[in-house]
Amino acid sequence: MEKYRNKILEGNCVEVMKKFDDNFIDLTLTSPPYDNLRTYKGFVFPFEEIAQELYRITKEGGIVVWVVNDATIKGSETGTSFKQALYFNEIGFNLHDTMIFQKTNPIPQIYRKRYNGIFEYMFVFSKGKVKTHNPIKIDCLHAGLQLNGTTYKNYSKGEQKRGKMAKPVKKQKIKGNIWEYVVGKKKEDQAAKGHPAPFPMALARDHINSWTNEGDLVLDPMNGSGTTCLSALQLGRDYVGIDMSKEYCELAKSRIEEFEQQPRLFREESTAYNNV
Numbered sequence: 001m002e003k004y005r006n007k008i009l010e011g012n013c014v015e016v017m018k019k020f021d022d023n024f025i026d027l028t029l030t031s032p033p034y035d036n037l038r039t040y041k042g043f044v045f046p047f048e049e050i051a052q053e054l055y056r057i058t059k060e061g062g063i064v065v066w067v068v069n070d071a072t073i074k075g076s077e078t079g080t081s082f083k084q085a086l087y088f089n090e091i092g093f094n095l096h097d098t099m100i101f102q103k104t105n106p107i108p109q110i111y112r113k114r115y116n117g118i119f120e121y122m123f124v125f126s127k128g129k130v131k132t133h134n135p136i137k138i139d140c141l142h143a144g145l146q147l148n149g150t151t152y153k154n155y156s157k158g159e160q161k162r163g164k165m166a167k168p169v170k171k172q173k174i175k176g177n178i179w180e181y182v183v184g185k186k187k188e189d190q191a192a193k194g195h196p197a198p199f200p201m202a203l204a205r206d207h208i209n210s211w212t213n214e215g216d217l218v219l220d221p222m223n224g225s226g227t228t229c230l231s232a233l234q235l236g237r238d239y240v241g242i243d244m245s246k247e248y249c250e251l252a253k254s255r256i257e258e259f260e261q262q263p264r265l266f267r268e269e270s271t272a273y274n275n276v
Helices: 013-017 047-057 080-090 187-194 201-211 227-234 246-260 264-275
Strands: 007-010 025-030 058-068 094-103 119-126 137-139 172-174 178-181 217-220 238-243
Touching (some): 013 238, 025 047, 025 201, 047 080, 201 227
Parallel strands (some): 025 058, 217 238
Antiparallel strands (some): 094 119
C-alpha cells in the first residue's frame, strides 16, 4: 500500500479505492459534484459506491469531511446533501458534526424570492469513536472576568441544566462549527482557479489540523485542483489524491511540485504565515 502514499492517481475513484487495504485512511476531505452536476468531465458520480468504499478504507476512529451543497431546481432545494448524510449514517458512519462553510464574499445572485446563498455544508463523519481531535481555539470575549450571569448548558444524558461555571471566564474556548473563509481572493488560492469549484486552502488546513496528526494519511477521492493534498503536504501529513480528469491531475501535481521546489526554510515560513 505504500506505493499509493504521496501520489496523485488518475482514474475512477471507486476502482482506485478498491485497490486500497481496509482501514487505510486517517482522514478524507473532499467536495463532490452534486445534483444537476452529477456528471464530471463526462464521467458519472456513483455516490453510494464511493461512500461504501470510504467506509471500508477509513481507519477505526478516522474521519470523512464531506463538503457539499444543494442545487435549486424548479423552485425547490433538492435536499441531496441531507440524503447523502443519512446514507453515510446507514452504512455505519457516525454523523459526528454538521458544520457550515460560510463564504465571506459569496457571488451575488439574481433575485429569486430567496436570500443569497452564502454557505455550504461540511458533514463530519466518523468511523466509530473519533481518534484524533486537535480543536481550534479562539479567545474568549470576557477572558478572566468574573461574570455571575454567564452560564453553560450541560449536555448530559439526563436532565439538561444550566449552571454558573464561569469563575473566572477562561482565556480561550473551542471554536464554533461555522467556519468563515474568503473564497478565491488569497494568493495561495489563485493556482486552483483552473478548477471550477475549489475550496480555500485555509479550510483544508483547518480540517487537516483538527482531525489528524503529523504522518497521518489524508485522502481526496475527487481531488480536483489538489487543494487537500497540497495542504496535507504543507502540514507534514501524507496524501493520496484521485481524479478522473487528466487535466486536473496535472494541475494538482504542478501545485505540489511548485511547493516542493521551494527552499525548505521558505516553505516552512510560508506555511506558518498561511496558518495564521
